Amino acid sequence: MSRMRRKGALQQSTEAQLELRPLMNVIIVLIPMLLLSAVFMEIRAIEMTPPPAAHSAVASVPGLDLVLRVQGSAYVIEGRDVAAIAVTRQNENGAPTAPTAAALTRALASVTAAHPGTKAIRILAEPGTRYQEIVTLMDLARAAGLTDTALEGATTKGA
Amino acid sequence: MRRTRGRRKRWAGQRHAETGISLTSMMDVLTTLLFFVLKSFVTGGDATTPPPSVSLPKSTAEAAMQNSTVIAIDKGTILIGGDRITTVSAALADDQMLIAPLADRLRREAPASRDTSAMRKHLVTIQGDQDIEFRLLQKVMYTVNQSGYPDIALAVLKKA
Numbered sequence: 545m546s547r548m549r550r551k552g553a554l555q556q557s558t559e560a561q562l563e564l565r566p567l568m569n570v571i572i573v574l575i576p577m578l579l580l581s582a583v584f585m586e587i588r589a590i591e592m593t594p595p596p597a598a599h600s601a602v603a604s605v606p607g608l609d610l611v612l613r614v615q616g617s618a619y620v621i622e623g624r625d626v627a628a629i630a631v632t633r634q635n636e637n638g639a640p641t642a643p644t645a646a647a648l649t650r651a652l653a654s655v656t657a658a659h660p661g662t663k664a665i666r667i668l669a670e671p672g673t674r675y676q677e678i679v680t681l682m683d684l685a686r687a688a689g690l691t692d693t694a695l696e697g698a699t700t701k702g703a
Numbered sequence: 704m705r706r707t708r709g710r711r712k713r714w715a716g717q718r719h720a721e722t723g724i725s726l727t728s729m730m731d732v733l734t735t736l737l738f739f740v741l742k743s744f745v746t747g748g749d750a751t752t753p754p755p756s757v758s759l760p761k762s763t764a765e766a767a768m769q770n771s772t773v774i775a776i777d778k779g780t781i782l783i784g785g786d787r788i789t790t791v792s793a794a795l796a797d798d799q800m801l802i803a804p805l806a807d808r809l810r811r812e813a814p815a816s817r818d819t820s821a822m823r824k825h826l827v828t829i830q831g832d833q834d835i836e837f838r839l840l841q842k843v844m845y846t847v848n849q850s851g852y853p854d855i856a857l858a859v860l861k862k863a
Contacts, residue, residue, distance in 0.1 A: 564730050568733060571733045574737060575736055587768055587861070588764040589766045589769065589828060589858055590762065591855070591856045638833060671837055671841075673836065673837040674833065675760055675835045676834070678840070679761075679762050679833075683762050683764070687763070
């Protein structure tokens with residue numbers, strides 16, 4: 545009698561198992577779908593000093609006051625006690641070409657080598673300068689050891 | 704002998720019934736994988752995922768993104784958290800440096816944000832399209848600064 549009860553209990557327990565297959569089917573469909581829609585890109589951040597409200601604030605910048613000016617067909621590097629260096633501005637897909645980038649890096653590195661401890665540079669861009677070009681200029685400055693970059697524009701209307 | 708064979712067959716049948724594919728372990732693996740994939744979507748909140756209309760500029764920067772208020776600028780609109788704030792043409796047409804609708808939204812956004820760590824730092828991340836003009840970026844940055852956010856980060860795509 546007790547044996548029969550045990551058998552019955554065993555049968556009941558096997559019948560009450562969860563039906564996992566439908567859930568599994570859903571998950572198997574979901575995983576490839578999520579993986580396919582995922583965008584595998586690494587996003588980084590450049591923390592920076594925002595542009596000042598007016599040019600009046602610029603006069604009190606201490607030290608070398610290094611400036612990288614985007615000026616028509618050239619990039620001009622200038623500062624206190626620094627002879628102006630001009631590099632021809634050649635762009636490709638909105639960013640400086642490889643030779644232009646190399647020339648700029650050399651010029652910036654020569655300034656930082658001559659004035660050790662210089663970390664700050666202001667990038668003066670034209671109103672129409674593309675964002676990619678500005679980011680590339682910031683990269684080049686950082687590569688030359690100028691880690692503290694500030695952005696400024698040629699026009700500051702209504703500030 | 705026949706009886707033994709019969710018993711063996713019965714045994715084999717029982718064993719076969721008991722050793723059906725165990726889906727429980729498979730379910731465990733798949734569930735873990737599902738959560739892992741879902742988590743990788745959510746990591747960093749909205750700071751990491753730019754809108755599809757924004758192609759971020761490429762950079763060699765290494766600093767990681769921080770959770771913050773995010774302003775996205777595509778070729779036509781300025782957005783905060785997916786909400787359209789103003790159009791690029793309207794922002795550029797105004798002679799003032801301050802973009803009024805953006806400033807209003809940022810001021811409203813500041814006390815409402817639940818993430819105290821982000822607000823303590825008063826950080827705004829700008830996810831700008833690589834083709835936007837500097838004068839637009841400058842106006843946005845000026846507006847951010849005037850709205851009580853002194854720290855600005857530019858979101859970029861890491862160069863391969």
